[in-house]
Amino acid sequence: MSRRAGAVAAVLLASGCLWVPAPAAAFGTIEGGGQHREHERITRAALACAAGTESSGDCFEPKSSDQLAGHRKSFGAVGAPDRTEVSDPAAHCDDADFLDGTYLRTRAQATESLLDCVNHLRGRFREAVGNAADLLDSQDEVVSAEVDLGTDCVLDTGSEQRAKCTTIEAFGRALHGVQDFYSHSNWADAADPSRPIGATNPPGLNLPAPSAVLDLRGTNAPTVPAALSTGCFVLRDRVPGVEACERRITHAGLNKDNGKVDPRTGSATQPTTPRGKVGDNFAKAVAGAIEETRHQWQELRAALEAGYGRQKASLMICALTHDDPLNDCRRHSRLTVVLVVSAGLIGLIGAGFLVARIRRRRERLMRSG
Structure with a gap:
């Protein structure tokens, strides 16, 4: 979403007003004004559990998915940058434009802007890893107050204390940027032939x-393809560019922001932006964002295991993805308890058979003697 549209939308949604701003300039966060909650739908297609399916750690159950993706008037964690980081190009991977030949910016300048985005998203990713520590107590049990979703997570206010909410928010902010990368750059698309x-x-x-550029667990500067570009953005976003974006590749000319996305299958249709209408560019951007979102969740799980160990990480992942983590995410899971109890019963039954067999043998010996 454009930073201007995002700021207006935040005020309007907070006030309960149904009017929406003019067509946006990124994967959408609201329904209306040319947007179709693209960020939410991409996130759901990537990480929401199928209806009636219990999470095994690879997907988020319904209430938890609502906090990450958003629902109704809620932006969700993935939409949070369109409320509080609307003027920060690093949060949306903007302003990393470059074109081979005579151009106003060098490859090094464009790469520097792109690395600003990568480093910003790395910071959000590390924030999620750090916040997850508070999900468990000193006995490695899930803390009730830290995972309660009796009310939705309060995003962007600084007052939210629940570890599940702060972890999901930080991760969602990272996901917003990686999803925007596929819409705002030429990584996955094609030029108009x-x-x-x-x-x-x-x-x-x-x-x-996934893109090697978006190595959020890493610390080194990623290798950037020579022709990689994102769009220059100003409030009067248009083609050709104006103001600071004059004679430059613009966000308006490069983005594949808007269209219909099926939140279950990820199918992308009815693109509305010029670049999105070229061939299957919109579908490619959505497919790339979905795949990258899944990849980053795998990366976060790996980072939790590397930072806290396998057992703690397993509990943290369970607490983040389950709607009832107090019952579903104990150190000894229900399955483990069932197996232990079953093994005990099998042992008792076996012992009973053995005792009975010994008695029958003794009786036969007594009768024969």
Whole structure:
């Protein structure tokens, strides 16, 4: 979503008003004004458990998914940057534009802007790992007050104390940026073959997800393809660019922000932006964002295990993804208890058979003697 539209939308939603701003300039966070809650639907397609399915750690159950993806008027964690980071290009991977040949910016300048985004998202990712520590007490049991979802997570206020909420919010903010990367860059798309390559029609890289550029667990600078570009953004976002974006690749010309996304299958149809309408660019951007979202959840799980050990990480992952973690996420799971009890019963039954067999043998010996 454009930072201007995001700020207006936040005020309107908070006030309960149904009017929405003019068409947005990123994967959408609200329903209306040209947006279709694209961030929410991408996140659900990637990480929401199928209806009636218990999470095994690879998906989020309904209430937990609501906190991450958003629901009704709630932006959810993935939409939080469109409320409080609307003016920060690093939160949306903007302003990393470059075009080979005579261009206003060098490859090094564009890469520096892109690394600002990567480092910003790494910070959010590390924040999620750190906040997860408070999900468990000193006995490695889930803390009731830290995982209670009797009320929705309060995002963006600084007053939220529940560890499940703060962990999901930090992770959701990281997901917002990685999803925007696929919409705002030419990583996964193609140029319009009917027009010459230039600032209004930059080349497309047509690369798959996940992207090595988005190494959020890492600390080194990733390798950036020479032709990789995101769009320059100003409030008067248009093609050709104006103000600071004059004669540059613009967000308006490169984004694949809006269209219909099926939150169950991830199917992407009815694109509405110029670049999104070229070939299957919108579908590629959505598919890349979904795959990257799943990858980053796997990365977060791996980071939790590396930081806290396998047992603690397993409990943390369970607490984040389950709607009833107090019952579902104990050190000795229900399955373990069932197995232990079953083994005990089998042992008792076996012992009973053995005792009975010994008695019968003694009786036979007594009768024969």
